[in-house]
Amino acid sequence: MSPCECKSPCGEKRDNNDVVAGVAEYYSQTLKTSADLKTTACCPAEAMPASHRAVLAEVADEVQAKFYGCGSPIPGDRSIAGLTVLDLGCGTGRDVFLASKLVGESGRVIGVDMLESQLEVARRYVGYHAEKFFGDASRSNVQFLKGYIEDLRSTEPVGVADASVDLVLSNCVCNLSPDKARVFAEVYRVLRAGGEFYFSDMYCDRQLSEAARQDKELYGEGLGGALCLEDFQRLIREAGFSDVRLVRSAPVEVEDARLRELVEGVRYFSCTFRCFKAGGGRSNGKDSTGEE
Numbered sequence: 001m002s003p004c005e006c007k008s009p010c011g012e013k014r015d016n017n018d019v020v021a022g023v024a025e026y027y028s029q030t031l032k033t034s035a036d037l038k039t040t041a042c043c044p045a046e047a048m049p050a051s052h053r054a055v056l057a058e059v060a061d062e063v064q065a066k067f068y069g070c071g072s073p074i075p076g077d078r079s080i081a082g083l084t085v086l087d088l089g090c091g092t093g094r095d096v097f098l099a100s101k102l103v104g105e106s107g108r109v110i111g112v113d114m115l116e117s118q119l120e121v122a123r124r125y126v127g128y129h130a131e132k133f134f135g136d137a138s139r140s141n142v143q144f145l146k147g148y149i150e151d152l153r154s155t156e157p158v159g160v161a162d163a164s165v166d167l168v169l170s171n172c173v174c175n176l177s178p179d180k181a182r183v184f185a186e187v188y189r190v191l192r193a194g195g196e197f198y199f200s201d202m203y204c205d206r207q208l209s210e211a212a213r214q215d216k217e218l219y220g221e222g223l224g225g226a227l228c229l230e231d232f233q234r235l236i237r238e239a240g241f242s243d244v245r246l247v248r249s250a251p252v253e254v255e256d257a258r259l260r261e262l263v264e265g266v267r268y269f270s271c272t273f274r275c276f277k278a279g280g281g282r283s284n285g286k287d288s289t290g291e292e
Helices: 016-030 050-056 061-065 094-103 116-124 126-134 180-190 210-214 216-220 229-238 257-262
Strands: 084-088 108-113 142-146 165-171 191-204 243-252 268-276
Touching: 050 094, 061 094, 061 116, 084 094, 084 180, 094 108, 094 126, 094 142, 094 165, 108 116, 116 126, 116 142, 126 142, 165 180, 180 191, 180 229, 191 229, 210 216, 216 257, 229 243, 229 268
Parallel strands: 084 108, 084 165, 108 142, 165 191
Antiparallel strands: 191 268, 243 268
């Protein structure tokens, strides 16, 4: 993967309200299943650890069909049992339900999304997965909140409190945000000392043209708002993360002819990063609703 060729910050050029409206329309109306995506970014199950694939086989078909991620941002090299996990831009909940089984009944998983149409599907399967994983539909360890990943304090019906989460996940969602600096700052705020931001996103190797940045379809695909790697490194460190590790990277091909012409000469990558909040490991105290 080559270094970024940007000469100025990229990926943050459009009006915030316009971006949010465009993304909402794309994911609530244009995309019906992952087959509608116009890039090779959607991550196949084969890229997951074998232990995760076994759990994924138990996740509801409709939830999997509406998955639009570009990576596998759930740790596979260690147990996450008992942790409190937050998934940003959870959609219909594929990674939430996968994490639900991995954290076990002593853990907790929170999914946040801005689209009611996505959350409606996710909530419909809460009891289904609790029955699958724990033998009782009433024993779910999952909660879905509606709101924006740039402002986790204001998610409904409760906000996400400071230092209340052990592990934050996100799968090809940060590139859709019009204010990535605020997203990274919010992640840092909600993580406990020693907590981890483990996420997959798409990046580009140079500054995009004005036409590419303004194209709603390109933005909805995660390409128009993709950061250059140098800009990402700057923003994530400004948020407070000093330990940033690249886990994996893979090229992304733009399959649609019109979109490919818009980004001619631009190379895209799906990258998974681990970013750690300095401190002494997992702490006790208030949970993510602010309650003891």
